[in-house]
Amino acid sequence: MPQTRRRQEPGTGPGVVGIARVDTRTKNLTKRLKPGDVAVIDHRDIDRVSAEALKACRPAAVVNAAASISGRYPNLGPEILIEAGIPLVDEVGPDVMTALHEGEVVRLHEGCVYVGEDLVSKGVEQTSQTVTAAMDEARAGLAVQLEAFATNTMEYLRKERDLLLDGVGVPDITTQIDGRQVLIVVRGYHYKEDLATLRPYIREYRPILIGVDGGADAIIDAGYTPDMVVGDMDSVSDRSLTCGAEIVVHAYRDGRAPGLERVQALGVEPVVFPATGTSEDVAMLLADDKGASLIVAVGTHATLVEFLDKGRSGMASTFLTRLRVGSKLVDAKGVSRLYRQRISNLQLGVLVVAGLLAVTVALYATGTLPAVVSVVAARLDDVMSWMRGWFVDAKPEAFAPWSGTAGPHLTGI
Structure with missing residues (x-):
């Protein structure tokens, strides 16, 4: 018990600190990974889909027990993580999957993984330069x-x-x-x-x-x-x-x-x-x-x-x-x-307004605008008359659920 309490205390040194989320399957880990957590995985050759799923979770760092780029082929996952600014500590060894426990506070610094002041494992901290070099070697072996x-x-x-x-x-x-x-x-x-x-x-x-x-x-x-x-x-x-x-x-x-x-x-x-x-x-x-x-x-x-x-x-x-x-x-x-839609909603709205304005100007220039306005006003008056007739002819019981005592309200109408 004393050792458990000590291991859960966060370190005070430099580096990245976060709560460890541990899983051998990356797609299962991303379901519970939260922003600021440290993802601990065992994923040889991190693929693009897994990297994008990790990136979407916005972890503080990713710790990989295996080699993120083994050299078999030029996998794009590590490059996606590095470009997103997510630190990637590579090849820390399979023992890290049992040495670290879900929910522990861990600290990463210069490729080392700490729990409290204890050094749990050590790997290689990937950078854009190391990832580029590894990708070049992987392309050479693609044959x-x-x-x-x-x-x-x-x-x-x-x-x-x-x-x-x-x-x-x-x-x-x-x-x-x-x-x-x-x-x-x-x-x-x-x-x-x-x-x-x-x-x-x-x-x-x-x-x-x-x-x-x-x-x-x-x-x-x-x-x-x-x-x-x-x-x-x-x-x-x-x-x-x-x-x-x-x-x-x-x-x-x-x-x-x-x-x-x-x-x-x-x-x-x-x-x-x-x-x-x-x-x-x-x-x-x-x-x-x-x-x-x-x-x-x-x-x-x-x-x-x-x-x-x-x-x-x-x-x-x-x-x-x-x-x-x-x-x-x-x-x-x-x-x-x-293909992406090039017309934004704002541009579409401006186009509609411009079209209505052009129609209005054309009607005014030809002298037909007053006639159109009269026709529209007459149609609106017909609609209002129909609505008033519907309310007056309606039975008072129909309004009981809203008014409680429908009589005075109908009289006012």
């Missing part, structure tokens, strides 16, 4: 990852040939997709901005909305209700699982389905789809097999770096799935960056 990606692609094709070519193993679902357009939302790059930009498309075409894990939460946050939720259910909220959407649990080929128990505990009976690829692939294959006329993808992975960012053997499955879906697939990635 090795490209070879591994090609090998993984052939291995996946060998395992899932029947599913990719003939659709063998796709389960039956109740959602009617045949002949309709489908919008698949994955919590990837620029998914929020792209989903907001697609509002006119969603309003006009009413596509089937499929959320892949956390993408279902993104659909609800945007003001819609998903028709289907697909994934292993590790990063989706109970709110999305119980919103009335059809649930498709992505299972392993050996029959294991980690998310099945969680869904059933909520009183929802899901559909199970065993497949080797990712949940993103499962959603695309399901929509294609059930007859979707068009598949619009938001936040999905399309480039080699994005595939490597996602992991899972180089995302070879997604590469082949995209080939399988073919011309049906329209990638909405970056549409918010390609």
Whole structure:
């Protein structure tokens, strides 16, 4: 007990001080990370999506037990954190995940992690110069990852040939997709901005909305209700699982389905789809097999770096799935960056006022303005007369809930 009290006292030395939030899974940590906290993670090669999620939480610093840039490929996460002014202490070792406890006050200084006056671990404090140098080295070794990606692609094709070519193993679902357009939302790059930009498309075409894990939460946050939720259910909220959407649990080929128990505990009976690829692939294959006329993808992975960012053997499955879906697939990635509305609300208001002024001047110049004013005044008088007649003819009981004693009020009218 005395040691616990001492360890929770904040240090008085220089550096960054904050409350530790510890989790081996970055996406779980960001759900409870608050501004000013110190994020303690074990994330090799911090990807762009994770870095943007950490950045949005505005932590005081990030402590990584693993290497934020291992050199496998040029991942963009560390650069995003450094540019945001968030200190990043790297490679402090796996022991930090047990040495630090949730809620402890920690202090970071020159790559060292302190609790009180005790040195818990030591790593490398990344700077823009060290990140740039590491990224250059990673780009030089990208050819090795490209070879591994090609090998993984052939291995996946060998395992899932029947599913990719003939659709063998796709389960039956109740959602009617045949002949309709489908919008698949994955919590990837620029998914929020792209989903907001697609509002006119969603309003006009009413596509089937499929959320892949956390993408279902993104659909609800945007003001819609998903028709289907697909994934292993590790990063989706109970709110999305119980919103009335059809649930498709992505299972392993050996029959294991980690998310099945969680869904059933909520009183929802899901559909199970065993497949080797990712949940993103499962959603695309399901929509294609059930007859979707068009598949619009938001936040999905399309480039080699994005595939490597996602992991899972180089995302070879997604590469082949995209080939399988073919011309049906329209990638909405970056549409918010390609097109932005250039007319502001102020400019639109000024344009409306200018138009009304021009019409008024034209009517005055032609001598028809008095006639138009007379017609408008007559119509307004008709409306007022109709409203007065409605109040006078109304029964007093209709006003009882508002007046209590409706008689005097009606007499006044």
